[in-house]
Amino acid sequence: MGVQTVEPSLQSGIVEKLREMAASRSSLGTMVEYVRSEIGSSDVYVVPLLSYFCRAFSLPLRDVLPLREWVELRDDEAIARLLAGIDRFAAENSKCA
Numbered sequence: 649m650g651v652q653t654v655e656p657s658l659q660s661g662i663v664e665k666l667r668e669m670a671a672s673r674s675s676l677g678t679m680v681e682y683v684r685s686e687i688g689s690s691d692v693y694v695v696p697l698l699s700y701f702c703r704a705f706s707l708p709l710r711d712v713l714p715l716r717e718w719v720e721l722r723d724d725e726a727i728a729r730l731l732a733g734i735d736r737f738a739a740e741n742s743k744c745a
Contacts, residue, residue, distance in 0.1 A: 658699060659687075662686050662687070663700060663703050663704045665682065665686075666679055666704035666705070667704055667705075667738075667741065669682065670705065670734050670735075670737065671741065673738075676718075676727070676730075680697065680715070680719060683696075684697065694716045694719065697715065698712050698713065698715060701734075704737075705733055705737040706737060707730065707733045707734075707737075710729075711729040711730050711733050712730055714726045714727045714729075714730060715727060715730060
């Protein structure tokens, strides 16, 4: 019997929209606000936000985790790996389109 992983239920439309936003070079702040408006998440609930960014850009949690502080502090240095991952994902997927 294998171990099953449980993934949170994420709306595929939000994931796709994040990818489109990255491809069109939307700012991280714009993407964060979009997700929050779609899921009705306040500043207190950051876990769903992290899940969407992990899924949309195929990033490990360690690269996305600094986003929880960034939403308040807006320290771009702290999210350099996240931004690089988003850019890399957008570049790789624009070649396929």
